[in-house]
Amino acid sequence: MLVAGQHFFPATDPYRLGRKSLAVNLSDLAACAAVPRYALLALALPEADEPWLAAFSDGFWSLADAWDVELIGGDTTRGPLTISVTIMGEVDAQHALRRDAARDGDALWLSGCTGEAALGLACLQDSDPAGEWAGALSAALTVAQRQQCLQRLEDPTPRVLLGQRLRGVANSAIDISDGLLADLDHVLQASGLRAEIELSQLPCAPALQQLNDQALQRRYLLSGGDDYELLFTAAPSMTSRIQGIADALQLPLTRIGTLVQAVGDQVGLIRLHEADGSLFHPQHRGFDHFGFDHSAVTRDQGEKRE
């Protein structure tokens, strides 16, 4: 369920919003290794705005057609702008990827990279002269970088083919919507494991590098949210097969850590290793569903700048 003012700005381009409302659901199916089949769309609109609805529908259908998804039902009603999509897909029960099937010793893999969508959200807030960014990002990033970040935020690419290719290869998977650490936590809790992550292995997009602020980079990489990349685990013996999938899909797949057996309160523990062997302790583990708290980010910045 996507709610205006919570999950997107009311003025968001409706074509992109139509795409994203289906994309985030396709991403859930991707994480299950399922083939998308059917969708239902329930829409509440403050008024019957024909041009908005036409653009939204065009966006929704552009992605539905691309993935051969049939719209089999739904609802339209008056109300605060709210989008609720239900999606159904198919996968053999024995091939379905789950959160609770990661194993001790599994390598932890990440598709693409994280953090650009959260930076895209910051770019949208940047133009507010009274806001916390107050134009600082416009100065720091190139136009192309800002557009790339906005595209990641507003028009994410669900990793549908990757999910299907991981059948019989990965032991578990999840898509990253709440941030890398928060979604990894779901896998660890469900599988009763803990994780060791090598920070130097985390892929970092050019726009994030450009910020030239390691604390901020890591905040976006680890806790940004809205990434819709797949985080999956597989036996180390699967490494060459996974590299083959990366080549075939022309999609970077990076091993970023290892999962380890855990007991008691160690379940869910995530240790973040610096290149020098020391541990990094993030201030914020997950994405706050009730709004991204930028105050902590800018406080970090401020301290560094002082």
Place this chain on the structure above:
Amino acid sequence: MLVAGQHFFPATDPYRLGRKSLAVNLSDLAACAAVPRYALLALALPEADEPWLAAFSDGFWSLADAWDVELIGGDTTRGPLTISVTIMGEVDAQHALRRDAARDGDALWLSGCTGEAALGLACLQDSDPAGEWAGALSAALTVAQRQQCLQRLEDPTPRVLLGQRLRGVANSAIDISDGLLADLDHVLQASGLRAEIELSQLPCAPALQQLNDQALQRRYLLSGGDDYELLFTAAPSMTSRIQGIADALQLPLTRIGTLVQAVGDQVGLIRLHEADGSLFHPQHRGFDHFGFDHSAVTRDQGEKRE
């Protein structure tokens, strides 16, 4: 999708709201003759109100358990109070009841009676001293009648068993959510037919009779909405089987009219016959999704009282 302020008052008893949010979906399955199986629930809440959520869940589950419906997914997020339920059921393709399969000469049948829910809504508005009813209904109805109408509005009974019993008996069916005439129109348009209705055959609940105002009664009976009764069509030869189903379910099933072949702009025509053979022309055909317009009702009343 049920939106606070549009489909229900924000202060509605959350237990009943939980039941209704599933009931209106069960009613859709009933109209297809399907067996309920799975549901998904997406909820937007302005704040994390634990007692409200507990009562809502109790209500939802009371009906889910009664019909053996499994909750297989959903979402909870912050936003204006909005409830979006997706339901799935099973029925053999050849036994599914559809809107587009009514036939020339079919008898038109109605389960239970219509109008009480709309009168229940009016009762809720009645207590507002500045409102259009301003207490008139409290004077007209007994306490038991008001409670019956409120129950029909807030805790409707989906006709799930009836739908299933109509397999192989009815040719088409629809559930009445927008009012008898509006939902009959969906069947007529889909099946290319027109209808003849005998007004004297329409079952009229005691509370509606008590109003002692025929124009108002008919407004509620024909266009009230939120009834969740089944309107179905069957060959006249099925009459005794249908009466047997009514006996078995202890649910009144009333033949209220006949469907007739139509061409061109006669498709969708509904003729409402008075007992004396004259025709009745209703002012309002359907329920307005964007709020029940009581001004017309009270104008009717006013004219009669003058």
